[in-house]
Amino acid sequence: MKDSILRSILAEYPKDRAYLIDILVRVQEGDGHISDQSVQALAEYFCISPLDVKETISFYHFLHQQPTGKHIIYVADTVIARMNGYDAVLAALEQETGCALEETSADGLFSLFETACIGLSDQEPAILIDMIPFTQLTPAKVKSVIAEIRNGKTAEQITNPQGIDKTSLGYIENLVKSNIQECGPVFFSNKIKTEQILGEVCSRSPDDVISELTNSQLRGRGGAGFMTGLKWDICRRAEGEEKVIICNADEGEPGTFKDRVLLTKAPEQVILGMLIASYSVGATEGILYLRYEYNYLHCYLENILSDMRTQNLLGKNILGKKGFDFDIRVHLGAGAYICGDESALIESCEGKRGTPRVKPPFPVQKGYKGKPTIVNNVETFANVGRISEKGVKFYLSLGTANSSGTRLISVSGDVRQPGIYEIEWGITLDEVLEKVGAVDPKAVQISGPSGECVSAKLDGKRVFSYQDLSCNGSLMVFNSQRDILDIVRHYMQFFVNESCGICVPCRVGNVELLKKIQLFVDGKAVENDIEEIISWSKIVRSGSRCGLGTTSPKSIMQTIDRFPEIYRSKTAKQEGPLLRSFSLDEALEGYEKAKRELMPN
Amino acid sequence: MSGHHANQANVIFSHDLPKTALDDETLKLREDKIKVAMIGLCGCWGCTLSFLDMDERLLTLLEKVTITRSSITDVKLIPERCTIGFVEGGVANDHDIEVLEHYRENCDILISVGACAVWGGVPAMRNQVSLTECLDEAYVSSVTRPKDQKPVIPHIEVPSITTKVYPAHEVVKMDYFIPGCPPDGDAIFKVLDDLVNGREVDLPTSMNRYD
Ligand SMILES: Cc1cc2nc3c(=O)[nH]c(=O)nc-3n(C[C@H](O)[C@H](O)[C@H](O)COP(=O)(O)O)c2cc1C
Numbered sequence: 001m002k003d004s005i006l007r008s009i010l011a012e013y014p015k016d017r018a019y020l021i022d023i024l025v026r027v028q029e030g031d032g033h034i035s036d037q038s039v040q041a042l043a044e045y046f047c048i049s050p051l052d053v054k055e056t057i058s059f060y061h062f063l064h065q066q067p068t069g070k071h072i073i074y075v076a077d078t079v080i081a082r083m084n085g086y087d088a089v090l091a092a093l094e095q096e097t098g099c100a101l102e103e104t105s106a107d108g109l110f111s112l113f114e115t116a117c118i119g120l121s122d123q124e125p126a127i128l129i130d131m132i133p134f135t136q137l138t139p140a141k142v143k144s145v146i147a148e149i150r151n152g153k154t155a156e157q158i159t160n161p162q163g164i165d166k167t168s169l170g171y172i173e174n175l176v177k178s179n180i181q182e183c184g185p186v187f188f189s190n191k192i193k194t195e196q197i198l199g200e201v202c203s204r205s206p207d208d209v210i211s212e213l214t215n216s217q218l219r220g221r222g223g224a225g226f227m228t229g230l231k232w233d234i235c236r237r238a239e240g241e242e243k244v245i246i247c248n249a250d251e252g253e254p255g256t257f258k259d260r261v262l263l264t265k266a267p268e269q270v271i272l273g274m275l276i277a278s279y280s281v282g283a284t285e286g287i288l289y290l291r292y293e294y295n296y297l298h299c300y301l302e303n304i305l306s307d308m309r310t311q312n313l314l315g316k317n318i319l320g321k322k323g324f325d326f327d328i329r330v331h332l333g334a335g336a337y338i339c340g341d342e343s344a345l346i347e348s349c350e351g352k353r354g355t356p357r358v359k360p361p362f363p364v365q366k367g368y369k370g371k372p373t374i375v376n377n378v379e380t381f382a383n384v385g386r387i388s389e390k391g392v393k394f395y396l397s398l399g400t401a402n403s404s405g406t407r408l409i410s411v412s413g414d415v416r417q418p419g420i421y422e423i424e425w426g427i428t429l430d431e432v433l434e435k436v437g438a439v440d441p442k443a444v445q446i447s448g449p450s451g452e453c454v455s456a457k458l459d460g461k462r463v464f465s466y467q468d469l470s471c472n473g474s475l476m477v478f479n480s481q482r483d484i485l486d487i488v489r490h491y492m493q494f495f496v497n498e499s500c501g502i503c504v505p506c507r508v509g510n511v512e513l514l515k516k517i518q519l520f521v522d523g524k525a526v527e528n529d530i531e532e533i534i535s536w537s538k539i540v541r542s543g544s545r546c547g548l549g550t551t552s553p554k555s556i557m558q559t560i561d562r563f564p565e566i567y568r569s570k571t572a573k574q575e576g577p578l579l580r581s582f583s584l585d586e587a588l589e590g591y592e593k594a595k596r597e598l599m600p601n
Numbered sequence: 602m603s604g605h606h607a608n609q610a611n612v613i614f615s616h617d618l619p620k621t622a623l624d625d626e627t628l629k630l631r632e633d634k635i636k637v638a639m640i641g642l643c644g645c646w647g648c649t650l651s652f653l654d655m656d657e658r659l660l661t662l663l664e665k666v667t668i669t670r671s672s673i674t675d676v677k678l679i680p681e682r683c684t685i686g687f688v689e690g691g692v693a694n695d696h697d698i699e700v701l702e703h704y705r706e707n708c709d710i711l712i713s714v715g716a717c718a719v720w721g722g723v724p725a726m727r728n729q730v731s732l733t734e735c736l737d738e739a740y741v742s743s744v745t746r747p748k749d750q751k752p753v754i755p756h757i758e759v760p761s762i763t764t765k766v767y768p769a770h771e772v773v774k775m776d777y778f779i780p781g782c783p784p785d786g787d788a789i790f791k792v793l794d795d796l797v798n799g800r801e802v803d804l805p806t807s808m809n810r811y812d
Pocket residue numbers: 219220221222223224225226248249250251252253337338339340341342343375376377378380381546547548
């Protein structure tokens with residue numbers, strides 16, 4: 001990158017390493033990769049070593065150190081895409097662009113990469129071309145899109161021929177569908193009156209606001225289900241002059257897309273939640289951590305933030321209340337599922353690799369730059385806004401005694417109406433399957449690969465609640481024709497790709513588990529492999545630092561429990577001393593090949 | 602042993618060498634003991650040295666076990682069925698495969714001892730490059746190769762190297778694992794002592810922690 005261009009990018013940000021990833025994303029967008037020369041320049045500018053910059057780059061899927069083609073295409077490789085014609089779409093992409101996966105075409109026009117779920121499971125197969133989404137693809141559609149690009153059009157021009165303003169809702173709804181199938185009392189039903197509600201909140205003491213939240217029994221919607229009121233209370237009491245509010249919009253769990261829809265249809269409600277948090281704990285700094293896969297929401301969100309600044313809903317002395325200062329910046333991710341973990345996310349916000357921290361201390365004690373930090377999910381913040389509007393009684397009237405309120409689920413797979421549903425806690429699996437129009441359901445993956453795989457037959461009466469199925473928002477339905485083993489294999493591959501690698505049990509154990517599941521897929525497994533899977537799973541789950549490793553073996557373990565017949569049908573008896581999985585031919589062919597190549601005569 | 606070298610008439614194996622018969626008294630003493638066979642595949646014998654680090658506890662063990670084969674004599678075949686096979690080293694050539702197969706067929710219990718047996722160890726570093734590249738570096742492009750001679754990849758009377766180095770349990774089923782490079786004598790003693798005394802094998806973390 002030309003020095004002058006880099007300088008002008010750098011000038012847009014404070015001189016603080018925390019902005020490194022935002023800057024790297026800009027360099028990536030400008031050059032198609034981050035050259036050694038740019039690495040050197042950034043290292044000098046931030047007074048860090050070039051290796052420090054490189055290790056940060058190498059962590060994120062969307063940052064490249066090698067030159068790429070003029071247009072970068074990411075294909076979302078998900079189990080749902082694979083059920084909807086992924087193979088044909090990928091073949092068409094390879095054919096039309098003239099490059100295979102992980103390659104750049106000879107004419108330098110395209111680079112093709114696979115990526116994990118991009119939050120569009122209800123409209124797959126989907127791809128990103130220069131970060132612009134193209135959904136519900138077919139080989140014919142691929143052909144025409146690539147032809148248009150060859151004719152000189154940009155992805156932006158193809159998807160937005162009328163030139164709709166990028167900061168408008170119309171722009172986003174033109175790109176991707178929101179697919180809200182059922183809205184309830186908390187989300188999407190009516191637009192929240194931000195100013196009015198914030199005004200009311202400010203008339204009460206922060207302690208009152210927090211105790212109201214505690215009484216509402218709201219629990220975090222990001223996965224762990226921690227009591228939100230308690231989290232805020234700890235943060236309020238934590239020592240530290242400056243406090244930080246972070247909204248976790250990393251939404252990396254395959255099959256989840258409700259945060260995308262919330263940020264599309266009700267961003268003010270989410271921001272209101274952040275504002276209430278800031279008022280409650282006395283935080284001045286806010287960060288919206290937006291996964292780069294949702295980059296097309298960036299301008300739209302920036303515009304809303306800027307409008308709110310104009311209305312004095314963000315900035316200094318908010319709503320005229322002296323000392324109520326709070327502002328929010330959007331921090332882009334750069335492709336890493338693990339950055340959804342709150343402590344990894346904080347590392348990433350500080351401009352580093354997203355390696356989860358050892359806890360304690362927890363973020364509420366020492367988070368972003370060592371300051372007490374609240375990290376909440378997008379949906380959690382959206383709930384807070386509605387609770388403040390309608391009160392605790394209203395909220396407690398929804399759901400069950402121990403799981404109050406409603407939650408959004410992102411539904412995909414073998415269902416007639418994929419999309420977003422607002423369900424009340426307490427509903428059974430059978431009822432949900434009926435609601436979404438499940439077709440011949442056999443297995444249901446609840447909460448994505450890190451969640452629960454249940455059987456439609458055996459678990460139909462189970463209840464969505466924090467005591468039973470504490471769904472994190474993803475629900476994928478698989479009919480009786482689907483290859484469950486292959487789905488589990490795909491999930492394990494996901495964890496292998498996404499492990500940050502800091503702990504050995506997760507880094508190595510998931511690879512072992514993947515190899516094991518592959519043995520079943522290939523029909524080479526023996527009885528002993530089940531036992532070994534179980535002991536590996538125990539090691540990975542008990543010896544890992546963060547939630548990725550403590551959950552990654554769940555889909556294997558649960559399918560062994562729920563669908564033992566599938567594993568049994570793929571298990572053979574071990575005969576003779578050499579394992580069925582050991583290939584003598586493969587073991588010996590390398591030497592023969594080497595001899596042929598090195599001693600041709 | 603059937604296999605790679607079987608048809609090479611002019612090769613003498615260690616197990617073909619003449620043996621001196623044991624006297625009846627010694628044979629009788631060994632009769633009721635638990636038989637243990639030890640083998641070193643692709644490794645450095647460090648685990649066998651650790652085995653000797655059991656020191657005087659070895660004598661206690663030897664009251665209950667007899668060692669029918671050990672890496673020290675380098676005889677690869679097991680003379681009679683054994684209860685325990687002690688396997689050091691990973692699998693790096695076709696002969697290792699044959700020997701390990703033979704151990705699996707002739708031992709009730711196999712123990713993978715040390716990093717090489719457990720995951721391939723130092724020899725498995727070659728798995729990062731192709732075997733062709735490895736052999737090229739060693740025998741063709743090597744700076745010490747006499748340049749006036751044609752490059753030769755050893756292929757006569759030596760085992761063929763496997764495409765990659767395997768841990769023992771990827772080739773045959775292994776029953777127990779003692780990690781470490783090498784494991785301490787204490788760890789080896791604990792596992793053998795548990796087995797010999799019919800206890801469930803329990804290797805405490807304190808014995809295989811190295812950080
Ligand atoms: C591997 C991993 C990925 C995660 N991904 C997300 C995510 O994408 N979005 C999210 O809100 N929480 C995610 N979490 C949970 C967060 O660590 C954290 O618990 C959550 O953001 C807290 O907010 P809440 O209390 O509102 O749920 C993830 C956790 C782990 C271990």
